[in-house]
Amino acid sequence: MALSLTVNGQHYSLDVELDTPLLWVLRDELNLKGTKFGCGAGLCGACTVHVNGQPTRSCSTPVEYLDGAEITTIEGLSENGELHPLQKAWVAEGVPQCGYCQSGQIMTAAHLLANTPSPSRDEIVTAMSGNLCRCGTYSRIVAAVESVVDGVGHYEPEQGGA
Amino acid sequence: MTMNRRDFMKVSTAASGSLVLAVSLPGCSTIKTGFEEETGQWSPDIWLELTTNDEIFFTLARVEMGQGTYTGLTTLVAEELDVDPARIKVKFAPVAPEYRNPLFGLQLTGGSTSVASSWKPLREAGASARQMLVMAAARVWKVDAADCTTQDGRVVHPNGIDSLRYGQLVELADKEVIRGDVALKPRSEWKYIGRKGGRLDTEAKVTGKAGYGIDVELPGMVYAVMTRCPRYGGKATGFNRSDVMAWPGVLDAFITERGVAVVADRYWRARKAQEALNVEWDFAEAIDLDNDQVFEGYREAANEDAGAQERSDGDFDDAVENASRVVEAEYEQPYLDHAAMEPMNATAWYRDGAMEVWAPTQAPDLARIAAARHSSLSPSNVTVHTTFLGGGFGRRLTQDYVEEVAIVAYKVKKPVKLIWSREEDVRHGFWRPAMLHRMKASFKDSELTGWDHQIVGPQILDWYVRNAAPAQYPWAPQFLYSTLGRVGLMAEGVATPKDISAIEGAIGYPYQVENVSVRHTHTDPGVPITWWRSVGYSHNGFAVETFMDELAHEAGEDPLLFRRKLLANEPRHRAVLDRAAERAGWGTPLAEGRARGIALFKSFGTYVAQVVEASIENGEIKVHKVTCSVDCGQVVNPRVVEDQISGGILFGLSAALFGEISFKNGEVQQSNFHDSRVLRTHEVPEVLVDIVDSDIEPTGVGEPGVPPVIPALGNALFALTGKRQRKLPLTAG
Ligand code: FES
Ligand code: FES
Numbered sequence: 001m002a003l004s005l006t007v008n009g010q011h012y013s014l015d016v017e018l019d020t021p022l023l024w025v026l027r028d029e030l031n032l033k034g035t036k037f038g039c040g041a042g043l044c045g046a047c048t049v050h051v052n053g054q055p056t057r058s059c060s061t062p063v064e065y066l067d068g069a070e071i072t073t074i075e076g077l078s079e080n081g082e083l084h085p086l087q088k089a090w091v092a093e094g095v096p097q098c099g100y101c102q103s104g105q106i107m108t109a110a111h112l113l114a115n116t117p118s119p120s121r122d123e124i125v126t127a128m129s130g131n132l133c134r135c136g137t138y139s140r141i142v143a144a145v146e147s148v149v150d151g152v153g154h155y156e157p158e159q160g161g162a
Numbered sequence: 163m164t165m166n167r168r169d170f171m172k173v174s175t176a177a178s179g180s181l182v183l184a185v186s187l188p189g190c191s192t193i194k195t196g197f198e199e200e201t202g203q204w205s206p207d208i209w210l211e212l213t214t215n216d217e218i219f220f221t222l223a224r225v226e227m228g229q230g231t232y233t234g235l236t237t238l239v240a241e242e243l244d245v246d247p248a249r250i251k252v253k254f255a256p257v258a259p260e261y262r263n264p265l266f267g268l269q270l271t272g273g274s275t276s277v278a279s280s281w282k283p284l285r286e287a288g289a290s291a292r293q294m295l296v297m298a299a300a301r302v303w304k305v306d307a308a309d310c311t312t313q314d315g316r317v318v319h320p321n322g323i324d325s326l327r328y329g330q331l332v333e334l335a336d337k338e339v340i341r342g343d344v345a346l347k348p349r350s351e352w353k354y355i356g357r358k359g360g361r362l363d364t365e366a367k368v369t370g371k372a373g374y375g376i377d378v379e380l381p382g383m384v385y386a387v388m389t390r391c392p393r394y395g396g397k398a399t400g401f402n403r404s405d406v407m408a409w410p411g412v413l414d415a416f417i418t419e420r421g422v423a424v425v426a427d428r429y430w431r432a433r434k435a436q437e438a439l440n441v442e443w444d445f446a447e448a449i450d451l452d453n454d455q456v457f458e459g460y461r462e463a464a465n466e467d468a469g470a471q472e473r474s475d476g477d478f479d480d481a482v483e484n485a486s487r488v489v490e491a492e493y494e495q496p497y498l499d500h501a502a503m504e505p506m507n508a509t510a511w512y513r514d515g516a517m518e519v520w521a522p523t524q525a526p527d528l529a530r531i532a533a534a535r536h537s538s539l540s541p542s543n544v545t546v547h548t549t550f551l552g553g554g555f556g557r558r559l560t561q562d563y564v565e566e567v568a569i570v571a572y573k574v575k576k577p578v579k580l581i582w583s584r585e586e587d588v589r590h591g592f593w594r595p596a597m598l599h600r601m602k603a604s605f606k607d608s609e610l611t612g613w614d615h616q617i618v619g620p621q622i623l624d625w626y627v628r629n630a631a632p633a634q635y636p637w638a639p640q641f642l643y644s645t646l647g648r649v650g651l652m653a654e655g656v657a658t659p660k661d662i663s664a665i666e667g668a669i670g671y672p673y674q675v676e677n678v679s680v681r682h683t684h685t686d687p688g689v690p691i692t693w694w695r696s697v698g699y700s701h702n703g704f705a706v707e708t709f710m711d712e713l714a715h716e717a718g719e720d721p722l723l724f725r726r727k728l729l730a731n732e733p734r735h736r737a738v739l740d741r742a743a744e745r746a747g748w749g750t751p752l753a754e755g756r757a758r759g760i761a762l763f764k765s766f767g768t769y770v771a772q773v774v775e776a777s778i779e780n781g782e783i784k785v786h787k788v789t790c791s792v793d794c795g796q797v798v799n800p801r802v803v804e805d806q807i808s809g810g811i812l813f814g815l816s817a818a819l820f821g822e823i824s825f826k827n828g829e830v831q832q833s834n835f836h837d838s839r840v841l842r843t844h845e846v847p848e849v850l851v852d853i854v855d856s857d858i859e860p861t862g863v864g865e866p867g868v869p870p871v872i873p874a875l876g877n878a879l880f881a882l883t884g885k886r887q888r889k890l891p892l893t894a895g
Contacts, residue, residue, distance in 0.1 A: 034370015098228030100552030
């Protein structure tokens with residue numbers, strides 16, 4: 001059955017089995033490899049994308065429920081070649097080690113800031129606690145999110161971005 | 163191609179590493195150096211390429227798995243070439259003898275050796291290229307080369323005004339010859355080494371563009387999954403092939419040496435078909451043990467066999483005889499999983515009699531051997547492309563996942579990617595071995611007079627020999643591999659290499675005690691093992707530093723002072739210990755319900771002391787703060803050092819709090835991140851990393867943060883509760 005998805009603003013009509021998790025559709029059908037497979041069970045957050053603005057574990061979300069949905073992945077976070085403020089903060093703070101978890105971390109943080117423009121440290125930690133980082137970059141992640149909050153005092157997501 | 167017999171067998175003495183076997187593959191250089199007119203590219207050596215339009219490429223021969231080689235090694239070459247590291251484009255090295263790690267004789271990333279082994283050669287490479295560019299410019303200007311300087315990619319005329327870009331000089335530079343040694347910059351002139359420079363791979367990693375093994379995409383690629391025997395060592399003898407083949411998209415399904423492979427046109431289709439699998443297993447050679455049996459077996463072995471004497475100072479028995487008090491303790495440490503975030507995977511394509519492999523691997527030339535193993539190919543028919551690694555931690559030194567994809571690719575003759583699920587990754591690992599430690603010490607009045615440490619468990623090289631020894635003898639027929647592997651490197655009168663993976667860190671016991679005995683009782687339950695971030699230091703660190711703490715309390719002394727007075731001849735140990743204690747406020751009052759523990763451990767040449775502050779809240783251990791002082795000699799990039807050390811601390815804490823792979827009837831009991839936990843962000847303590855300023859040759863930082871934190875936490879819990887925990891993982895109860 002044909003499935004219609006909007007991913008990073010682009011429209012797709014896809015012919016895949018409906019129980020296929022969104023993750024594999026993004027990675028293998030659309031060749032958007034920035035979203036990662038970590039656990040396949042909703043436990044690590046490496047596969048986090050936004051579905052209709054909500055952070056979603058794409059590894060555990062069959063596309064069946066997504067007909068017509070709007071999806072944003074790490075590739076769609078930056079706009080007009082400009083890095084998203086969080087991506088800039090990640091660079092400035094030098095967050096990634098192996099980097100494998102970072103797309104998911106950034107997508108989770110982007111949702112937090114889109115909804116809570118000035119989160120407290122506790123709110124940041126709570127929001128990020130579903131995303132694992134085996135390399136242990138946690139404190140740099142928190143610092144990077146805080147720097148965006150501090151830098152603009154208040155975070156305004158761009159239209160259509162996060 | 164001529165090959166020296168010595169190319170086959172070489173033994174290196176690793177300065178600090180855990181891999182002491184040097185394996186040399188035959189091969190001749192395929193790397194071209196010199197100037198190529200067509201491309202305008204000058205390769206002064208195997209590391210660098212400079213082009214006429216001022217591009218600079220550096221070939222990275224130590225894989226990037228988060229530990230920062232991409233940045234650190236590029237910085238070394240950039241410093242001497244006198245260009246900003248950010249201008250250099252990094253390429254991953256192909257497999258070639260020139261790119262081997264000289265400490266191992268293998269192209270391998272591990273043992274926290276990347277900076278140490280590259281420190282001199284890469285700076286020399288940068289310096290030589292720069293020197294040739296300067297000589298070329300001097301010839302153009304007809305001035306003395308010694309009067310020319312360089313500045314960020316340009317050679318500057320002695321008049322200080324004129325300059326030539328490196329790109330303008332590359333063709334001329336190729337004709338220059340350096341006589342004698344090339345001079346390296348003095349420390350005072352460094353611009354990049356020792357600075358908190360940004361990592362060079364960060365932007366790729368925050369935009370999703372960095373290519374990991376799992377991201378490899380090839381035309382017409384198909385996907386494979388593998389069902390392995392739930393008990394290690396078992397073999398598939400049959401399965402319901404027609405059921406599996408009936409699933410949509412399935413292209414093939416067959417029995418392999420590693421289990422049953424299912425190949426489909428899409429990953430998810432392969433997974434679904436895999437669920438329909440019904441495999442008959444032959445368990446004749448499969449392991450069949452419970453966790454308790456592992457340690458019972460260790461105890462029996464320890465009773466029967468006093469073990470090989472690995473260190474003996476003075477006479478321990480004598481010390482016991484004259485002792486006023488003898489203290490004993492036994493520690494149990496479990497199998498541990500690596501849990502790299504990127505599950506095991508690899509991609510391969512067999513065509514025209516050759517195999518190409520794309521893999522996130524720490525040992526690309528062992529990957530070649532693994533890929534050739536179950537085929538008629540020889541390793542020289544295999545090309546390996548490395549990618550970014552989503553974590554390694556030692557797991558990606560073992561090449562089982564490459565072997566698997568190669569078996570499938572050889573059969574299906576299409577590009578194929580094989581991905582492990584997380585459950586498969588947890589259950590079919592090669593683990594940090596479970597170990598038992600028996601400790602005994604003697605006091606004469608208040609003086610510690612004797613130390614006896616019996617280490618009980620397997621050694622990793624046995625598994626290496628079993629799995630990878632063919633690397634040494636690619637010219638030999640396959641049936642000889644195991645014999646050859648075992649007789650090892652006896653030929654040519656070279657000493658057989660010693661596997662110190664079980665005893666490292668224990669034989670280096672630094673405290674000044676008159677009678678020291680370290681023994682290894684070698685016993686192997688048959689559970690697959692490999693290197694795990696900090697290897698033998700991980701379990702020896704816990705045993706040594708927990709027992710030191712026990713002894714301090716026995717002696718009625720402060721654990722810091724007790725250690726300190728035994729380190730009179732160990733200034734670097736003592737310095738980090740003092741610094742960590744001071745920064746942590748050792749001895750100062752703490753909030754109600756909190757306690758501190760201290761530990762000190764040298765590994766991979768690096769000295770690390772840590773103080774952990776912990777409490778027990780709502781029946782759970784809470785770690786509040788870890789204060790760490792580290793002496794790793796000259797620092798290349800302080801930010802990378804901080805990240806590696808604090809990352810190591812969290813890695814060690816995950817092991818201390820949750821780490822355990824356990825068995826029931828030979829089957830692993832854990833499956834995914836819910837029952838094989840690692841720290842999450844809300845569980846992370848404040849971590850302070852203090853780095854000793856030093857100009858001594860650099861040593862590794864990827865692993866040394868791990869060992870001390872486990873005993874330091876245990877020691878804090880003892881201070882808190884008065885109850886000594888001698889078994890890992892630690893518990894709150
Ligand atoms: S891969 Fe989706 S949560 Fe781990
Ligand atoms: S950076 Fe490696 S898992 Fe997070």
